[in-house]
Amino acid sequence: MTGPASDLNGDASPDRTTGGDVAGASAAEAAVPDRAAAPEGLDNVWPVLAKLTHARVGLGRCGSGMPTEAMLRFQADHALARDAVFEPFDVEAVRDACERAGLEPIVVDTQARTCAQFLRMPFAGRQLSPDSRTQLEQVARDRAAAGLADPDVVFIVSDGLSAMGVNLHAGAVLRSAVELLRSAGVAIGPVLIAHRGRVGLMNEVGTALRSASTAMLIGERPGLSAPDSVGAYFEYSPTETAFPTSDLPGCRCGTQPSNWPR
Numbered sequence: 001m002t003g004p005a006s007d008l009n010g011d012a013s014p015d016r017t018t019g020g021d022v023a024g025a026s027a028a029e030a031a032v033p034d035r036a037a038a039p040e041g042l043d044n045v046w047p048v049l050a051k052l053t054h055a056r057v058g059l060g061r062c063g064s065g066m067p068t069e070a071m072l073r074f075q076a077d078h079a080l081a082r083d084a085v086f087e088p089f090d091v092e093a094v095r096d097a098c099e100r101a102g103l104e105p106i107v108v109d110t111q112a113r114t115c116a117q118f119l120r121m122p123f124a125g126r127q128l129s130p131d132s133r134t135q136l137e138q139v140a141r142d143r144a145a146a147g148l149a150d151p152d153v154v155f156i157v158s159d160g161l162s163a164m165g166v167n168l169h170a171g172a173v174l175r176s177a178v179e180l181l182r183s184a185g186v187a188i189g190p191v192l193i194a195h196r197g198r199v200g201l202m203n204e205v206g207t208a209l210r211s212a213s214t215a216m217l218i219g220e221r222p223g224l225s226a227p228d229s230v231g232a233y234f235e236y237s238p239t240e241t242a243f244p245t246s247d248l249p250g251c252r253c254g255t256q257p258s259n260w261p262r
Contacts, residue, residue, distance in 0.1 A: 044118065054225035077224045084227040086115065089159035090167045094193050097171030101178050103155075104190040106139065106207075108132035112196040125160075126200030128208070136208035150158070151189025153181065153248045154211040158197030162219030165228040170217045171228065179216070199233050206238025 046058025059070040066074075090108060098105035109129040112118035118125050126186075155174060159166050173193070179182070181188055192205055202214040213236045220229040 005078070019176040053200065056224075074224065077227070080227040081222040083223055084162040084164040085119075087163040087167070089163040089195050091193055093167060094157050094170055097174060098157075098191045099192075101175045103174075103178065103188065105193055105243045106135070106190045107193045107195075108135065109195050110194055110198075110201060115196070118196040122198055123200075125196050125198035126204075128194075128201070128204050133204065133208060135184065135206065136192075140209050143189075149187060150210040150212065152187040152211070153213045153215055154189040154192065154205060154209050156192040156194055156202060156205055156214060156216040156218075158194040158198065158216065158218045160218035160231070161221045162227065162229060163197060164222070165230040168228050169230050173217055173232070199231075202233065202235050202237045203240045206235065207240050212237065 049057050056074070060067050062068065069240060073262070094106045101153070109132050110118075110125050111127045111129055112121065112124035140150075155177075157170050157174065178188060180207070189209055189211055194201060194205075197216075197218060199216060199218060202216050205211075206214040213234065215232040215235075216231075218231050218233065220231040222229065
């Protein structure tokens, strides 16, 4: 037989008549770092680093791949991240949390009528539906007729890209924020509950309700280490001409129990 022989996997074995492939393989093996030759005690660092971050570090390896446990955990986290985007928004739970905190919840719609439209057309989530815009303008007129001052801040709660995060954490964050603001004498307006909202919605809501500022709790894009993350955004003096094509107000992202202040 002439030419290179085939092994059991159907791959060609090195041509031993020249020794070229063998030499190349030896050079490649020499270029691979040898964990056994690592500085003494380096392997003991990985458990310490793993406790300081949600990132996947020090997973180890099995041959040339990851250990089975690490691979299965990665696949499970990826599934959770996908589920977080499509999980239903529990509007009633958020409404109940607002009422328990003594707040007035108002449910509004954006121009994103479906989940697919929300994901593919971000601008639709930054605008109220015509009916909701009319509803908020009427609320502002009714408040003025009743002699109520314009609010210092209006909160918006939206599922955004992680209904899971908002369902789990928005109520607790909102209650804590409201307690602090009330103790400081801040006048809090109605709480808007918006399905399929984007951060830019703060402009139109603040303008319609004549609020001095707006704050938003919204589900953040889920990651492989945090499918339930909630972003907290704040804007002073909202106007409908501000960042019309993007979401750029001051923010504190990644609000979840694992990184709350202790």
